[in-house]
Amino acid sequence: EVQLVESGGALVQPGGSLRLSCEASGFRFATYEMQWVRQAPGKGLEWVSYISSLGYNTFYAQSVKGRFTISRDNAKSSLYLQMNSLRAEDTAFYYCTGVPDNNGNSVPRYWGQGTLVTVSS
Amino acid sequence: QSVLTQPPSASGTPGQRVTISCSGGSSNIAVQTVNWYQQLPGTAPKLLIYNTNQRPSGVPDRFSGSKSGTSASLAISGLQSEDEADYYCAAWDDNVNDPGVAFGGGTKLTVL
Numbered sequence: 001e002v003q004l005v006e007s008g009g010a011l012v013q014p015g016g017s018l019r020l021s022c023e024a025s026g027f028r029f030a031t032y033e034m035q036w037v038r039q040a041p042g043k044g045l046e047w048v049s050y051i052s053s054l055g056y057n058t059f060y061a062q063s064v065k066g067r068f069t070i071s072r073d074n075a076k077s078s079l080y081l082q083m084n085s086l087r088a089e090d091t092a093f094y095y096c097t098g099v100p101d102n103n104g105n106s107v108p109r110y111w112g113q114g115t116l117v118t119v120s121s
Numbered sequence: 122q123s124v125l126t127q128p129p130s131a132s133g134t135p136g137q138r139v140t141i142s143c144s145g146g147s148s149n150i151a152v153q154t155v156n157w158y159q160q161l162p163g164t165a166p167k168l169l170i171y172n173t174n175q176r177p178s179g180v181p182d183r184f185s186g187s188k189s190g191t192s193a194s195l196a197i198s199g200l201q202s203e204d205e206a207d208y209y210c211a212a213w214d215d216n217v218n219d220p221g222v223a224f225g226g227g228t229k230l231t232v233l
Contacts, residue, residue, distance in 0.1 A: 107155075
């Protein structure tokens with residue numbers, strides 16, 4: 001069974017940094033494309049970032065480009081999101097998501113339960 | 122605002138058939154497959170339909186997806202009270218400058 005477990009969410013001050021982690025199990029992590037998706041309280045889903053199965057390609061939403069960095073460690077079956085220069089509008093639940101790299105599209109199939117990031121002074 | 126456009130709300134009575142639309146463009150729905158997600162209050166989104174019309178194991182065949190041109194639809198037949206939830210569509214967007222996943226703004230389904 002595919003399992004994705006996020007951690008690292010916390011209350012952080014504006015301008016601060018935070019690193020989210022996602023531990024994967026139940027599947028061959030190195031064959032999955034991974035992404036972070038966020039959802040502000042009471043709002044819709046917003047795609048944040050993508051990383052290819054071997055980590056060679058990354059993409060970011062305009063709203064986080066230059067501030068967030070996605071990475072992965074296939075040996076540890078883990079996905080990360082380094083978030084710098086955090087703003088109040090980054091407050092959201094952050095979901096780790098994955099899809100097999102032979103799926104034909106890169107849209108999330110599996111989701112974790114999310115971790116809450118709150119940016120406030 | 123979202124790249125994909127969904128109606129903010131939809132409703133139906135038990136047993137009825139309802140459809141939720143998702144409108145996109147030439148760089149997403151027109152050339153990519155579509156996923157649909159169901160989100161119950163306080164929970165993570167759950168995959169309902171993938172690759173436009175495929176159901177993951179465990180999803181009832183009351184749920185079906187389709188696509189035509191730059192629009193996609195989710196149909197729910199035999200509506201049940203437990204179907205009351207938020208529904209989101211998503212597709213990869215092949216925008217040359219900013220590729221990524223495009224989500225719809227979500228549709229809140231109410232079972233009357």
